[in-house]
Amino acid sequence: MRQEDNSSGKIVVIKVGTSSLVTGGRLDLEKVGTFCTTVLAGIESGMAPILVTSGAIAMGRTRHHALSATTPAASQAAAALGQGFLYSALRSHFAELGVETAQLLLTPSDLTDPERGDEIRPALELMHTLSVVPIVNENDVLGVRNNDVLAAVLSGYLRAGLLLLLTDVAGLYDQGRPLPGGQPRRIPEAVGGVAAIEAVASGPAGGSGTGGMLAKLSACWIATHAGVRTVIAHAADPSALLAAYQGDPVGTVFPPRPLSVDPPDLGRLWRAFRTPPRGAVVCGPLGVEAVERGRPVRRDCVTDVRGSFEAGDVVDIVGPDARVVARGGIRQAANSSSAPRSVLFNPSDYVQLLESSHVGD
Structure with missing residues (x-):
């Protein structure tokens, strides 16, 4: 054998x-x-x-x-x-x-x-x-x-x-x-x-x-x-x-x-995809730009929070056009009252998902 x-x-x-x-x-x-x-x-x-x-x-x-x-x-x-x-x-x-x-x-x-x-x-x-x-x-x-x-x-x-x-x-x-x-x-x-x-x-x-x-x-x-x-x-x-x-x-x-x-980077992939997402954070244009440039995503970029999640949970990052642009392990809970410039995702926490919405036949 x-x-x-x-x-x-x-x-x-x-x-x-x-x-x-x-x-x-x-x-x-x-x-x-x-x-x-x-x-x-x-x-x-x-x-x-x-x-x-x-x-x-x-x-x-x-x-x-x-x-x-x-x-x-x-x-x-x-x-x-x-x-x-x-x-x-x-x-x-x-x-x-x-x-x-x-x-x-x-x-x-x-x-x-x-x-x-x-x-x-x-x-x-x-x-x-x-x-x-x-x-x-x-x-x-x-x-x-x-x-x-x-x-x-x-x-x-x-x-x-x-x-x-x-x-x-x-x-x-x-x-x-x-x-x-x-x-x-x-x-x-x-x-x-x-x-x-x-x-x-x-x-x-x-x-x-x-x-x-x-x-x-x-x-x-x-x-x-x-x-x-x-x-x-x-x-x-x-x-x-x-x-x-x-x-x-x-x-x-x-x-x-x-x-x-x-x-x-398997650690990054595991942190981003280890479970289905528990919720989402909706970002304005500055948040999407941060993802595209591989930079930290901060709380002051967020315009809305969806779902109930804790620090470390897998969460989607959504742009103003409702498109999912990234997924990763978030550093703060959904109900956190941290400072506006606090970091929600470091670049090592998320994976970009700047993809089409088509599902193949």
């Missing part, structure tokens, strides 16, 4: 969602079998896959009735309990196919911190040399976040050739333009403005995961702004990986966006 080419184009980060591995809090053997054979086909085609798997929390909640609570502590404890069961089952299934795996628990900070990030890459490279497939999960005991976003940061960190988000739908569907009979249609390629694409996405569809389409789109923005082509596809389709890797029609494709800096 040894791959001979260690170039970044061979590296594929594959994230699989909770509902694509787990049913009723228990590992679904049929779903797991489909996933493992899909990955094996990728290996045999010369890919170097790195897997990011959800499902630990859902599995852990079944171990004790107290873990069904929605508190952060219950989720963290469920993750700690479920992770061992999830990895053990995946390890066993892959071993039956002759694939050796290794478990990694990471957070986005492990990859975006320059001091820590440089220590992870040699280990991943050695695993590749040994033909060991890494299975990564968010280290949720430190705080439950989102594996889609972790997979996106990881794909940018590795300069992967592809990020594949496997889920329980076949891609992004256009809710605004249904076909006759009221059926939405899948968008084959998502091109255009971030806000316009998000407008057609639905929220979480229920179940035991922590994702949902908007969270997946957040991951898409991180990956594509880091130069990584991204595809959302159905986990039940065993041909999805090969099709996505070869550029054949499958799911919804998110083309890479032009890099503003090379290598991409």
Whole structure:
């Protein structure tokens, strides 16, 4: 199973969602079998896959009735309990196919911190040399976040050739333009403005995961702004990986966006896109000019505040023409009464989104 080419184009980060591995809090053997054979086909085609798997929390909640609570502590404890069961089952299934795996628990900070990030890459490279497939999960005991976003940061960190988000739908569907009979249609390629694409996405569809389409789109923005082509596809389709890797029609494709800096600033991308926006600040012309010039955005540029958000939340910066011009982590809460010249966003906090509003067909 040894791959001979260690170039970044061979590296594929594959994230699989909770509902694509787990049913009723228990590992679904049929779903797991489909996933493992899909990955094996990728290996045999010369890919170097790195897997990011959800499902630990859902599995852990079944171990004790107290873990069904929605508190952060219950989720963290469920993750700690479920992770061992999830990895053990995946390890066993892959071993039956002759694939050796290794478990990694990471957070986005492990990859975006320059001091820590440089220590992870040699280990991943050695695993590749040994033909060991890494299975990564968010280290949720430190705080439950989102594996889609972790997979996106990881794909940018590795300069992967592809990020594949496997889920329980076949891609992004256009809710605004249904076909006759009221059926939405899948968008084959998502091109255009971030806000316009998000407008057609639905929220979480229920179940035991922590994702949902908007969270997946957040991951898409991180990956594509880091130069990584991204595809959302159905986990039940065993041909999805090969099709996505070869550029054949499958799911919804998110083309890479032009890099503003090379290598991409993953910390900045993570701060700007780690969650869907919690609100917006509307700026006058001076605020838009500050964004265009990559300067701090100050409170005296703001003409209106929308939504309820706290310091550190992801917030859109909107121009006077209602166009979203940037997104980032804001430094003050919505109800803050700070001085007019205080900084809301430093340049390292936001990413420009000076794009068209068209969503591609």
